[in-house]
Amino acid sequence: MPQNTFDAIVVGSGISGGWAAKELCEKGLKVLMLERGQNIEHIKDYKETNKPVWEYPHRGSRTQQLIKDYPVLKRDYPLNERNTSWWTNEKDCPYVEIKRFDWYRGYHVGGRSLMWGRQSYRWSDLDFNANAKDGIAVDWPIRYKEIEQWYDHAESFAGISGSLEHLPQLPDGKFLPPMEMNCVEKDVSAKIKDHYKGKRNMIIGRVANITVPHQGRTNCQFRNMCDMGCPFGGYFSTQSSTLPAAKATNNLTLIPFSIVKEIIYDKDQKKAKGVRVINAETNEATEYFSKIVFLCASTFNSAWILMNSATDIWPDGLGSSSGELGHNVMDHHFRCGASGTVDGYEDKYYYGRRPNGVYVPRFRNLFGDKRDYIRGFGYQGGAGRSGWSREIAEMNIGGDFKDALCEPGGWSIGITGFGEMLPYHENRIYLDKNKKDKWGLPVLAMDVEIKENEYKMRKDMMEDAKEMLEIAGVKDVTTYDSGYFPGMGIHEMGTTRMGKDPKTSVLNSHNQVWDCQNVFVTDGACMTSAACQNPSLTYMALTARAADYAVSELKKQNL
DSSP states (O other): OTTTEEEEEEEEOOOHHHHHHHOOOOOOOOOEOSSBBBOOOOOOOHHHHHHHHGTTTTTOOOOHHHHOOOOTTTSSOOSSSSSGGGGGOTTSSSEEEEOOOOOOOOOOTTTGGGOOOBOOOOOHHHTTTTTHHTTTTTSSSSOOHHHHHHHHHHHHHHOOOOOOBBBBBOOOOOOOOOOOHHHHHHHHHHHHHHHTTTTEEEEEEEEEOOOSOOOBOOOOOOOGGGOOOOOOOOOOOOIIIIIIHHHHTTOEEOOOOOEEEEEEEETTTTEEEEEEEEEEETTTTEEEEEEEEEEEEEEHHHHHHHHSSSSSTTTTTOOOOTTTTTOOOOOOOOOOEEEEEESSSOOOOSSOOSSSSSEEOOOTOOOOOOOSSSSSSEEEEEEEEEOTTTTTTOOOOHHHHHHHHSSSEEEEEEEEEEEEEOOOTOOEEEEEEEEEEEOOOOEEEOOOOHHHHHHHHHHHHHHHHHHHHHHOEEEEEEEEOOOOOOOSSSSOSSSOOOOSSSTTTTTTTEEEEEEETEEEEEEEEOOOOOOSSSSHHHHHHEEEEEEEHHHHHTTTOOO
């Protein structure tokens, strides 16, 4: 096989790219994984993983220089001096905001699998049926039965800890032992379940942190330093999980600093032949060839590559014949909910720094409930005790003050809603050819907003949280809405949606581009709707399913 020729090319090395490489390599294909950013090796390159905050010049917080250098990242919590190098250089990689969009990117091997929140939930047929039921956008081309075995497969390998709850809107999975709720969470959970007769439930989060040794990885140590990289492999990432599996086959070639500029399209065979790449360090151009291409570059970058490909045949890019490429952008809107204080339990505490919280599955517009909006939301949150950094206004100097700060403060609990955003056709991204990045490539323009349905939902996200906490005996409950702009959920979805008809969708039921069926898109770009659950587990399952189908079709010589 020529040096630049492979059976498969995987573009991107995050959650979806790692899964694509693992599955394809394990099925015997010679795979090239291309990553536009730097390499980060497991353990060796986790430079901040054992460094406490007091060893940083600014105790891990953001500096004025960071605020200047990261005008987008500064808008929310990710910006700090501890893992800044893992977030994208915004000066080199700009984008255009027609409407405000907070795009938080990680350009390196592993992508955002190193920094993700790790909450991992299955969808049910309530979600896969939703578009058809509501007459919104287009129908999903699959149902739960088509993806159930792939959820099993993804959970069994990645390692998802969680509890079995038997809830129709949130299917159970192949879980490792769950983490434990603390005493206040258990009490609030029991009171909510009793009052609502099981129609509302507070459960421990289902999280990609392993609670027992798994797949050669050491169980979570409850350090809650996951976004610094875990030397124990305690949470799922490309580095800890899928990349070692792919490398073990001796079928993987990984090349970092490789920006995929476009897919090479053979108009005679109506197939992709490979990809054109720019070396991010030298600007040198290279072509790589393969039988199939998996686009897993993250939602917007996968769409960007399609938009920049085969423009001599389709002016708007490969996969644009339906008019849907770049459209139907979604995220999860959040940053509103309620919190309060809890009396008692001063003699109780909890073990370690649990990197997980509680979860309240969706209950609105289900089981006979009907609101003046469609779809729904879930909650994430938790209870804890305040520490030494709290203020004690009546005692702010002297020995007694110091002694008081050596003891934990009072208990509080809060929950934040995560709401479904509908797939509006007019919410879109597109190439702005008047603005270029460091490498002279056109950048993306973002034209995305939430609408009336989401604003109506946000009112319930606050009021329902307040009601549940007060029913559970929480004191001084207050609601909050900290404001939301698309992208803040870091769950961007859509742009190359799956569907049943090439006239109204970009991908078919197996994640193949209708216009070029040896190209597969399996990251968040493929999503037809958003549900309200964190989406990464669904990306894993869809990727494994698509890889299995691709290899089957290759063996049949259909690709």
